[in-house]
Amino acid sequence: MVVNCEQVWREISNFLDDDLDPGLRSTMQEHFQECKRCTAVLEGTRNVVQLYGDERLLEVPLGFDHRLHRRLDESLYPTRRTFFGWMVAAAAAMVVAGGFEVAKSLSSSRSGLRSAHAQPGHAVPPDMMVVLYPDGKTFHVAGCTYIHGKTNLQTVTAREAGREGYVPCVRCLKKYLQATASIGYGSDAS
């Protein structure tokens, strides 16, 4: 059997893949020994197969596997992810709500006072009877000169006065207005 160059080129891929009948393969090998051009084509094609067959050419972008696994995670564990998400959201909501409550309690302690500039009392006995008048901002002990001549005086407990936003008089109840004063009136209100 004799083959020409064109026949060799047609079969050169099958030759490399060892996918030829033995007779043709043997004939081609004889041809290669005599034909430098076909040998060049054979070796060059073999080089191509060898070069591209190297795994170093199968590069993937940096972080490819990480991104793929993350996406797989979302598909494989949707409930876990949702539950985790809910947990995070719930925790965040609790933190926010707690913050609001603290802020609210701090601000309400002052804004509830009848005077923005008043100083709340400290450790005022809650059951102590005090006197106040409806339009005023302070409560007093009976007989305080600051309520002299006032009408509509009411006598209430310090606890009740505190609840209504009244603060101790700076004159008659001065001892309860310490610089370290905290909010509230006695243990009941603090």
Next chain:
Amino acid sequence: MAGAVRLLDQPEQQMHEAALIQRIRDGEHELFYELVRPYESRVYSAALAILRNPADAEDVAQEAVLKAFRHIRQFRAEARFSTWLIQIAVNEARMRRRKEHADLMEPIAGRRDEEGNYTPRDFADWREIPSESLERKEIRRLLTSALESLSEIYREVFVLRDMQHLSIEETAQALGISVAAVKTRLLRARLMLRDMLAPGLEGAWNRNVSFRKGTKPW
């Protein structure tokens, strides 16, 4: 011999995979990572061969892997898992390309005359390839560039057969074409790449890589 079919999986590995697939079907979903890990780069390169865009290829590769997981019950043991997975990637990539009309940008190299004979243009001697040449980034870039210049029908066959080492039959199955078509396209792809890369042409090598004129890049 060089160029002969290199088996992708050993029989033991195929048995291992079959056992993994059964356990995944039974609910051990976390084993899917182990099953798919050896083929992640191949899924990506199959998608890249069709789309030629790394971002799209990555997206398609992810879709393909997810699809394989969702349809793992449809996998039939007569095929290799790797072939099935790559087939999914090929189909996903083709759908993406159709959707984006990317075929309008297809290179013309080898697009026509699939049936006719291909005549080599270069007959320079090109025998030696030091394997360390692939360590060089410009060499890899040059090989990638030459591959991208092939039209899709040759590129996808070449990638699956010569880069991913699927058999001729597996390549035909993954691409949904006949064995004869695979052989024809593979021959043309190899010869075209050889013509593009052969040192004697003083073409791609000497234009893109700073080698001295007429010398081999390896």
